[in-house]
Amino acid sequence: MTFSSLLFLFLFMPVFLLLYHLVPGRVKMPVLLVLSFVFYAWGSPRNLILLVLSILFNYAAGLQIDAFIQMGRESMVRISTILTVAVDLAVLCFFKYVTGTLPIGISFYTFSVLSYIFDVYRENARAETSPLYMAVYVAFFPKVISGPIVRFCDFQEQLDNLRFSRSDLLVGLNMFLQGLFKKILIADTLGKAFGNVTSLSTMAGGTAWLGMIFYSLQLYFDFSGYSDMAIGLSRMMGFRFDKNFNYPYLSANISEFWRRWHISLGAWFRNYVYIPMGGNRCSSLMQARNLLTVWVLTGIWHGSTLNFLVWGLYHGFFVLLEKFVIKDRLEAVPVIVRILITDFLAFIGWVFFFSPSLGGAIHYLGQMVCMDGIGFWNQTTSFILKENLLLLIAAVLLCTPFVKNMHDHLAFRRGGVFRAVSVGIYVLLFFLCVAELVSATYTSFLYFKF
């Protein structure tokens, strides 16, 4: 199931919240687990088997590793950790690179169980003795399909101190709604605009540029909207997770971009790959090796085709360049210029990301420099721009905290009529979301034959 569906909004979510908050404390986790399984299995119940196997395997492995730690048998600790990680990665790689059909969420929940194994190995967290809590951590429905990838030690801490107040429910709902609006009203409509561009057989340079911009904005609003919904849902149950995106398109360089984009994935690689390899506390050469490893892994985690590897290396290249060559030499350049350059580089990177293959990406970059031979601007470019101009302006504004700050200032600091207007806008936007969800299923049956 996905958050942005009628069934989730009107059935699953209300039923879950009622149950979760009505049942007594010790039944909350079983309820959460059962409904997480329902949420995950919805659509393809077969995938649930693999998820449960992964939970049980890592639960047992965690206890085993912990037992070896208690016994002080260091080599056995190491061997069993390596074996467990190898099995988890082999399963992930098998589906990702061999079969090509991914059980939903496997990239995310595999990183969750790996986080568990690493945290137990490094004694950052207790081995989980309760299979229930272990299962809740992995299958937790707000994050099981698309993250954020919460570290086990953080999750365990939350579970130990789970407290809930009415204000958690309210703040969580507010985050969830903002995420929903971003996903349905901005990302999905940008997606349609992007689809209109890519359906063209030939395009003028400007059209290809528009397509790249549509996609870059779509991806941000899609993913950050989904993350906001996940974090908001968790908050409604009393869990507090860090934000996964922090206005990434306002970054002044690529390294900063990656500290603000999909933050939980970056943190995962930093904590479990980069720092254990020595991080930046070693020679420049080793640092470069560590960074490149992270970027190769980041690339292939996102997809199995060559273009994802190139995309990872592309970002790795700029990170290395910034770290070892540019350093702080660009400080004098106005920050707005550096932001624009960073966005330009990130956007070009997305071309590798959205293209089906490396050849496809190169072809698209060619179209951006008018290789289709129909110039930079034509009527189609104007039409597409005109149809989406308002959307584009809204999306760009929402890439900055401007709208949020303005809203919070008016609705909360000034209050009164502004607060009432804001409530009205929320309800209207919710209605528009429902309208989009209903009309997404609009299919006129073209019975009439010509």
Place this chain on the structure above:
Amino acid sequence: MRPTARQKNKRIVKNVQEHHGLILKILSVIVLVTFVVNLVTPDKTYSANENRGLAQRPHFSLASFKDGSLFSDYASYYSDQFMLRDLWMSLSFTANYLRGVREFSNVFVGKNHYLLGSPETPDEKALQQTVQAMNSFADIYPDIHTSAMVVPDSASILGDKLPGSAVIRNQLSDIDQISAGLGASISWINVVDALKSHASEEIYYHTDHHWTSAGAYEAFRKAADVMGIDLGNVGYKFYTVSNSFQGTLSSKSGDHRYSDSIHVAEPTGIDVSYIVNYPDLQKRSPSVFVSEQLEEKDQYTVFFGGNHPVVEIQTTANNDRNLLIFKDSYANSFVQFLTPFFSRIVLIDPRYYYDDVSAAINTYSITDILFLYSADTLVKDTALADTLNTAM
């Protein structure tokens, strides 16, 4: 006295709590109302706007559970039966229209409430075979007077009604190519100019991909010259039979704001009666109009009740001219003008016709042949070539 920072903070917290709290209350009511309404309203089986059957509650089976189709079926059932479905749909249409979208499912929302489809891209190979088959066919029957008419779609004639800088395929040049490909044994009826010069009139429906009776009439006047029809004193009187027609383009785009009128024509100044025979239905009728169809969603089927493999019209014209028309649905509203001028008119729709066409030509003693197609159909059609090839 100015409020202290602490008082200010307290006010902000209070504002946030009440703002979020009110939203929670409103949404709870919406969810509850939706739940109850969805529960108590009986399931609908059909959507007139979309002209399709709506999904019904799926039955549980182990197989559908295992392959996941149970879940997707339930999701479609839930959204198809969601309360006020049509209202949500028009809210979505309106919101997208207001933000500047002018193309919905390949239909342009144009000026003066015109909905305009995008012209079809030709299937070059199929089209070449069709043109070749038409030429060979005409060569086999040198004594039969053969003519052809290919009708452009509304977007190609009413280009000024397209929104802003919308770009469409140049269908007129596709039509030019077809005409250039046809040999000397087929007389070409150039309807493009005739339609263009009446572009300011209601020659196409606003909400449907067909031409109106007025559009068909302009084409008929052009065709009369080429087909050797002497109009003499014959005139036509037009009657409005519907003001509530919302056609295919309306269904496809989701824009239901406008309704078309349908007109039908009766010849005047000549006394010719006729009878229409539908062999597929084993039915006869004294009129080319089927008024019951005006109660249906697709009111354009008022002409002949839609498409049939064969329709035979026997008239009292008694001039030994027997016309065979190979056609698509554009011809349905064209034939009403022809009845006074032929003893017999036979319509063959190759998409549903599987017999030997040479036999039909002999049986009906055909003296004239007309190919009447919309460009949108002809450029992708394979049925016409198949039918014509049965004669070779």
